[in-house]
Amino acid sequence: MLERGTIAVKRGLAQMLKGGVIMDVVTPEQAKIAEEAGACAVMALERVPADIRAAGGVARMADPERIIKIMDAVSIPVMAKCRIGHIVEAQVLEAIGVDFIDESEVLTPADESHHINKWAFKVPFVCGARDLGEALRRIGEGAAMIRTKGEAGTGNIVEAVRHMRAIMDHIRKLQNMPEEELMAEAKALGAPYELVKETARLGRLPVVNFAAGGVATPADAALMMLLGADGVFVGSGIFKSDDPERRAAAIVKAVTFYQDPAVIAQVSRGLGEAMRGIDVRTLAPEERLAVRGW
Amino acid sequence: MARIGVLALQGDFLEHEVALRHLGQEVVQVRTVAHLDGIDGLIIPGGESTTFGRLMSDLGLYRALADMIAAGLPVWGTCAGLILLARHVLDLSYPTLAALDIVVDRNAYGRQVDSFEMDVQVPVLGPEPFRAIFIRAPVIQAVGEGVEVLARLPQGEDVPRVGAGTPIAVCQGRVLGTTFHPELTQDLRFHRHFLELVAGRVAPI
DSSP: OOOSOOOHHHHHHHHHHHTOEEEEEESSSHHHHHHHHHHHHEEESSSSSHHHHHHOOOOOOHHHHHHHHHHHHHOOOOEEETTTOOOHHHHHHHHHHHHHEEEEESOOSSSSSSOGGGGGGGSSSEEEEEHHHHHHHHHHTSSSEEEEOOOOSSSTTTHHHHHHHHHHHHHHHHSSOOOHHHHHHHHHHHOOOHHHHHHHHSSSOOEEEESSSOOOOOOHHHHHTTTTTTSSSEEEHHSSSSOOOHHHHHHHHHHTTTTTTHHHHHHHHHHHOOOOOOOOGGGGGGSSSOOOOO | EEEEEEOOOOSHHHHHHHHHHHHTTTEEEEOOGGGTOOOOOEEEOOOOOOHHHHHHHHHHHHHHHHHHHHTTOOOOEEEEHHHHHHEEEOOSSSSEEEEEEEEEETTTOOOOGGGGEEEEOOOOGGGSEEEEEEEOOOOOEEETTOOEEEEEEOOOOSOOTTTOOOOOEEEEEEOOOOOSSSSSSSSOOOHHHHHHHHHHOOOOO
């Protein structure tokens, strides 16, 4: 019997994206630049996160018209974002045929208590996480892929590093625990016991885990790979820089060759200015996107 | 024990590596021409074919790989890997290695929501069905005379018309291609079959 939307099929697409770079784009032209540079997927948006910050107001799912034009322009997978808990935005994105939905804290949350039940969809979901408990709750709700939240639209890698280290450190801690301690640990994490056991056994999350939120340079991307990311999302970092084409191709190479500083040095040369960026410590608490999500 | 290279530019190369290590093989991640030295076989994994194309072109891997395949290096491509081995691919802006005389249509089943898994029969692996996982899979539209078809998608009312009855696993000489992902399952029979090909225990067609 033929089956669609199974765990293997949904998590499998994320496995195909590993070792790659997923780039935020707002037009078909940008999507083509990303594809030619070697992006393994694009995220179709109304605005990149840096512009969402600047615009203020309520950030919603992109216009389906914009997403469809981007889907028509490239052959690589196209992702799109819906608001946290906005079941109908997700249904709309599934209906137009996006390949992956990002239930994203970058948009204004629609529900302050509950995320979407992602098991109810055939399309796979990626969700942000700051720590292991949050990652496992999202997987428990059906997410087929996790990414660090970082602090989107800042061009500042510090939060993505914090979140990746938090997840990886906690996994290493689980691996060293005797099995009888895992139930209390699941309680402390606020995460499903079965997923805690599986993570301890695997020594990694049971789904693909990308880095996101603040990647601006090839070295930033390579750093996240070194810390254990399976791949990298780049949001504002590419199309808010001086030379998006070269920067995009350079970040793709830096991810493939993250263990080879000579290659990272070579691709980093003469790239022009990176996005200007924001010191995260200057953000007011209500300006922080990473705290959205429960 | 053989020394098997796995093209590690992007995609699910680690899944192939894990399968090969289970079978006691030495594995080399291939990112540059120098990594190709001394390998007995090569796997091109799943991933994005345009990403592979861009990186292979920048890194000068096309020429080196094509020469080694022409000299008899056994190669297996899964999904995106099969696309890069095909003689002709509709609508791909990069060259291919043209090691399998097949014509391929990328993403022919539609988008990710149309991806699927099902049991298929692969006679060369024995009577037990193989769980085939198709992720934004290509369709093989035509095969040349020298190509042996190892498996076809069944015909059935639930099978998408575009793929029904088409080849999903093919072999030509020492080159193997599958449109699905054995590396996403725990079933190691396809990896064993490839190692037989590497060892020269399967007579090339």
